[in-house]
Amino acid sequence: MKYIKLLLLSFVLFNSLFINAQNSPAPIKLVQFVLTPNHSNWNYDLKENAIVKIAVLKYGIPVNNTKVIYEFGNDEMLPDKTGTLLLKTGTAEINIGTLKTPGFRQLKVKTIIDGHTYRDQVKVGFSPFEIQATVENPKDFDAFWEQAIETNKSIPLEPVTTHKPEFSTPAVDVYLVRLQNYKKGKFIYGYLSKPKDNKKHPVLFNPPGAGVKKINAITSFAEEGFISFTTEIHGISPELSKQDYKSISNAIGDYWSINLDDKDQYYYKSVYLGCVRAIDFLTSLPEFDGKNVVVTGGSQGGALSMITAALDKRVTAVSAFYPALCDNSGYLNQRAGGWPHMFSSKYQFATPEKLNTMQYYDVVNFAKRIRIPGFYSTGYNDNTCPPTSVLSAFNSINAKKEIVITPISGHWRFPETNEKSIKWLKQTCGID
Template structure:
């Protein structure tokens, strides 16, 4: 037997004391059920409340709250047993807490970042790109690792700034003619791992490793790096005090060099380049869209590192480094205002505890050009048990 929760919601946009109701209906095997829920309310007003509620079959538990300023409230319900202990159930071969969350907002279009961008933001990145340009673009390795019916796939390394090169998997369609194909740059989420092999019959696909490390190695290689040199990368407060020592600086410069390399390929059509990623990969993709010329479009989802200064004004923290001045040069909301291409935020979670919705909405607000953002009710960074992306309530905003 398994339990699930289903939600009903309304997003309200206004500028007064706004009532917000979170409604949870408990079901067991898709039938109404009774039980005890521990409900926690978190808000951009800095308030957190936790309380227990008993439910009857078919009678929802209702969390009533409000906001007095633009921002978000997120509400989470966790199922308890008769002894008050958290209930776990098997879902997708994992033991998971039976829980569900949702969010609501007041006047999100009025949200502004918690800390203003640095006055020398553009000057810093001009200098950083000059450092990259001083290192000649040189292919260190281009090794054929796989051939499929669609493409030839290469493990490549390209000289860049810092101790590591650009590394990644490059897929070029078989029998591609010169000047015939667009480029698709792909970036992965937070972690220490190999780039992934991805291919398309209609594009050059370059999946860039976030760290410039080797690809396709045994698990122990990545585990040692994750437990050692790359442990908690990007989270070290001492490094984040100034932008030149932030871990993310060389990551972004490697990505720019990867773009330069991809555009040097004879198969590129000379005009079309797309960037794509989710979470930590979305941060990288948007940075490229902001710092490089001629990006045609950028598709991102559940973007990370948004409004890092939001915690300074009491907003939901999420999972992010402690705020430090150097991080402002890598805040996704600051990159957003410099993007010139179409941006499609294909998924943003109203209940994302890693990338809170207020920061994502500020990113959307800061975009100057055409953009889409689809928000999903009940979407956490890692899906709640029973959540299905295909049937979740959603709405697409356009600007």
């Protein structure tokens, strides 16, 4: 009987593996849109019309007599025109209009084939490097943050470092680190990765993307010659289970809105100060080369990278991908603001108190204070951190800077862009 049960269990496991192997997710869609702006860089002059070619392909071949439902308007705004097109030969062109002031236009398309709905979008820029931010700059901005950092220094860092051999590699040692920040008994956690060569190295701070979720130990930066520190921001140990994290995330909710009406108690205050504490820790390490301090991240991590670069004069270079929290007041000026879209029509948050608080936390006002070299990257098809908001921050930087734009990408980046970023950081730090 025991043998039969084991045989049945083996059969079930084999059958499950076989079914999973036979149902690997498709890397592409059966039916695909191809949206092609008539400018190869997807950029236009003001008052110039943008023409987009629409193709619907199945097996790579245009689908004849396809009805496409479309809408277009300004970036993340309500569409100013909707309609349908019949693609008799599988392709057609549509004029999505123009802009009189710098910004982006967005085309969304949809078709139904064999009962399945397929969607896509494209955004194009109009003098995007002339986009100006809408957020106001408080007169006491610098004094506010200087005082906050000075006050935070009175809280002992008290680092607790635990070697994690299960995450380490033959070339990299990984440690779980706990730092005290903001208040006694309040902590931030992170994974420290160090090359095992007993040499001096540049240090790299890698803040996280948005959400309340587990962070992972990252060894790739250390493999490139950096001592890296990847952190969380909520004071939650990454050693808790995924279920614990899910429960905590549900309990916290939209953390970016907590105390938004009070600049001294706003949720992100401890987060921004925690970034400076991360630099305190990294620069205290005996393996630090004493001169090169870099920060890099994407989305919320991109925002925190730029904020750290502005707040901490020890930082020597920054690499930020599609930063969040940029020009949040854009929605109050009939254009897209950054993640978390707090002043969009989705939320009823636009009170004077909340608007005042956000001015002290908006990435644009930190971007104006960056004085070190920077590498930046974004895509035009990003709806999470819309290009209107990202370019408003990039254009506010008065320092040596470069940007890699892959217009086709959304809230993600290509491996080639990652490679360019790492190469740039290594060259900046003098790593061979």
